[in-house]
Amino acid sequence: MYKIGEALIGDGPELAHVDLLIGDKQGPVGQAFANGLSNLSVGHTPLTSVIRPNLMTKPATLIIPKVTVGDLEDASKIFGPAQTAVARAVADAVEAGYIPKDIVEDIVINVSVFIDPSAKDFRKIYQYNYGATKLAIRRAMKDYPSIDKVLAEKDRGTHPIMGFKVKKLWSPPYLQVALDLDNLDAMERIIDQLPENERVLIEAGTPLVKKFGVGVISKIRELRPDAFIIADLKTLDVGRVEVKMSADETADAIAISGLGTMESIMKAIHETQKQGIYSILDMMNVDEIDKKLKALPEDLKPDIVLLHRNVDYETWIKEHGGDAGGMTAWGDIEKIKEITGGLVAVAGGVTPDKVETAIGKGADVIIAGRYIIGSRDVRRAAQDFLAHFEPDPDNMRLAMDEDENIPDKKGDKKSSKK
Template sequence: MKILFEDIMIKFGEAILGTDLKAIVNVIIGKGTEIDTAFTNALTRRPSPIFANLRDNLIVRPLTIVVPQNDINSEIQVELLNGVIQYGVAKAIADMGEKEGIDNDLKAVITVSVPDVPFTTINKRKLFQYYYGATKLAINRALSEYPSAEKIKKEKYRALHPLVGFRDIKLERPPYLQVALDVPTIESMENIVESLPQSDRIIIEAGTPLIKKYGIEVIEQIREIFDGFIVADLKTLDTGRIEVRMAFEATANAVVLSGLAPKSTILKGIHECQKCGIMSYLDTINLNNPVELYNKLELKPDVLMVHRGIDEEINKDNNKNRSSLSKEDFDNNIILGVAGGVSAETVEDLKNKYDILVVGRGITKSREPARVARSIVNKLGDDIEQYRLYLDEDEDIAY
């Protein structure tokens, strides 16, 4: 059976295999003027590309060109490119032609990375197998248009790039524990953050007192020991754009705006968060009607925080602190958080109603902050890595 390209005349795929040595393969495959142009352009680039040959004078079909991604600076790289890498790619293309049938109009451009490693038997064997497998996988992904939009949506909050070392979390997998660092010293902050358990469900909040005392740069100090999701609790009341940009430049992932601020300040703050790609919190402390304010906003915050202040907590006669607000009062995209009166004992009741549970003194003033934080996190669900599929086990292989 021949590969059909009636709807899409050109397709793309990529694959990386190997650990100590890596085969990095990108594929463009198709027929028609688009692939002809790509093929011709590849032929004229430097360093010089080569055809995929099984041996001298035996090119494979579909017609395939192998293009090095990097400069070729040594005799070893020349031999690897013209030897085991070319051979691995050619074998994979030959397999495709044998299984799917040869379409003489079909062409492929394969880009490869060429390492400069000792020219040994084991390195040659590894590179052949890695490039053979990676080329087959990249072609399969191109033909099946892998990954799907659903796969990307599922992976984007748990993907860990090997050369980055951290995830960019956007609070897409609630519930979360947000630890509010309203502590008086840098030493206290460091001790608490370092004691917290490793969990993707923990958010760090640079509390308002901490930022007022040490400046917005305290976020960078937190970042040195906790490279997760950090919220700058500025409770912005004015100059929304300026304060958001300050927090963004200090690497905050989110900024807290006050619901008591003028509407224009809130909107400017939310807009600046959207421009910078960070999240906006709207704090409802001392706000009589959060739903009314939310509905009036042309731009919606990412997170609405139902907040009882510390001074309110001290006043036991003040019962307005636990709001009856729920997610049903807002649109489907809202993330609802709660601050004030949250503890390990109340987590079970709150986690189904709120996406973010903020705990401050219950952790920071505890003699065992790590134990308290872990007791809460354990009630929120599994970590991202706990049931992670190994090397895309959910991927179908058609070719």
């Protein structure tokens, strides 16, 4: 047997975070158990888990402090509420049936515990570590989480200690606000007025980047730490350099010009993969879009294809009585998705009344610029678009309620791929 479990419970200095291994005495977990008891280190001395003095729990359990035990006060938190909490959790896990009684003499458990030196409340230390240990055992024995759970949550979860959220485009459609500006004060004013909405993406427009450099991305990040930020560099050459520059400034995506050579496009996309950010291939003024996309290797397709009608062309259409927000200029969106397997963004004269049509044709990202940034009421202008979107992907979600399956009345487990 070789099982791995983890759990975090509580808050404040008494918060408990437990990592544990469950395995056979004769296997690697058993070897680690023996090494832990015999190879003592200053400040991190492991100890057996006891329910009370002279009553060791079964299966035999080793507690490994994650934080240096600096003095007697720190030691008393380990050799007291934490030690008892872990031991009773193990015993109760056996009683609850998480661990079969017939194997308790054949296995051992190694439990790593986090005890903050500033923690004061022994009751909370006990309660949180008891709950975390018992939950970690249950998870380990049930092989939680499933890979389906991991894949469903990887772009949704936020680590409470990290302090910010990394946004991924896991639930389109989205509204991308293009900051095509040449003024930092105007940029700050607009960002300040944009709604705090999961569906809003912020684009550092080409004029903004050209005037202030890629460092403007970091300025946007300071204003909106959790935002998904696109660097619209329209890269034509030396893509690797420009992608790295943007990634170093914390951009989440970079726009590459589809007018570049195949070699330049492939190098730029490869660098986005290396840096862990999204690649956007901007097809403004590109002929035979399908042909160009098909020519790219399967492992170097862009994450997002941008079907982009330029401003000058859009203005000309308006002057000649055409429909500047028409859909025909974007072509067959679904066909493009079949080629790349990624998302499609549309830009060029999109107004709020065209949003539902664009989404209906398969658009995943609606890019709006002047309608929003030129408005006297930026928030209202953005809401004009958002009114046509589904609500925030997670606004009705309670992540903690989805963590474990609960048996139904027949004893079957409910499906939980989320």
